[in-house]
Amino acid sequence: MAGPGQPQAIDAALGELYPDADCELDFTSPLELLVATVLSAQSTDRRVNAVTPALFARYPDAAAYAGADVAELEALITPTGFFRAKAGHLIGIGAALDERFDGAVPGTLADLVTLPGVGRKTANVVLGNAFDVPGLTPDTHFIRLANRFGWVASTKPDAVEQAVGELFPPEDWVQLSHRVIWHGRRRCHARRPACGVCPLEGLCPSYGEGPTDPAVAATLVREPRG
Template structure:
């Protein structure tokens, strides 16, 4: 299955935009209970205003809150970002550390976020157990465990360490495009023959094909053996992927009612993501 995922998603990658380890840490903190797309709309202005850890440490709280408001839970996230900047300046001379043990001691960074940073910013293999990853490896029968840390260790024993980071991206890509939470496209999945959960979603090929999302849809349908006609239709009708649906936060957040929602204008505006 891992080999099939590698063939299906040769370009799988982190869908948060960043250029430095600190930027990735900040973006990942903002992605809690927020989509990657929304985070990528916010971060260009944020990264320009706060280029280093010292800038976050000395940030005006109100100004920082307003910049990240569209990502939700902005007060809690502001606390994490200011705390992160302060800790990085005081403990690590302004440079984000590159070990799991050091990262998880920083404000706003738990094990999942640390593995994202290690894998994508420092090239240190890590398994990121988000909601997509946990759901899919359970559906595939790779593990029956539900605790994210236990899942991480269990899958780490199955897959060579050098592939951990790419495996995480491939599984997340598949969860966003084919193996959806509520309506998985079982009948259009290239893993159907080896999946013990085949049938929990639509099995009719035409119905399932319409559930596959993203620009990769035509190629994914061909890999699933559905032929050129459905692939051609998917090229014009496939819905876009919403990168990164809300995922559980690793830091305590207040109830949403405690933080006013961003205005409609704020929600629908903002520059597109910066180049990775």
């Protein structure tokens, strides 16, 4: 089997490259992680972590979000982008948690995706990092790299989650997601993958499709905390 290569070997190599790969959002409860993850949509961890301390202090529980003043909430989350949609989502989440989940964040995929602003990707982040429920996170990076690695040809999140899930045991899914996503953000970019500073030569079917001169590739690496 030439195409998929050895998934375990790729995961191991990424584990050596990113030994500290984890969720970069700051949170101390499932609700905080849920809120931070909703704010992360098309944003960055740095910008989210910059606003969450004040946000969490102002809105300590679901009821606080449900009763929030829209303008005040929008002002607090403005730097994360898409603030109007996100503010509406957070207020809707607060109301939904109070009405249907006794004020607590539900710990199942089926329940989480019924919340406004929460899709499959956001739900899996919350499940994997706040509830220790095994789950893959098929975001844009994960899908792109799963395609490049030859693990699956489809670009649809459901198909990617299914196919990759069969290549790895559930206990690996959360860590695998973080490693693959970190690699997508730091080296294996959409437009110019930095193959020259990637350890997957001989393992990745797409190796060499980006700059392979180490000096050039090094200029493309995005360091952490961005």
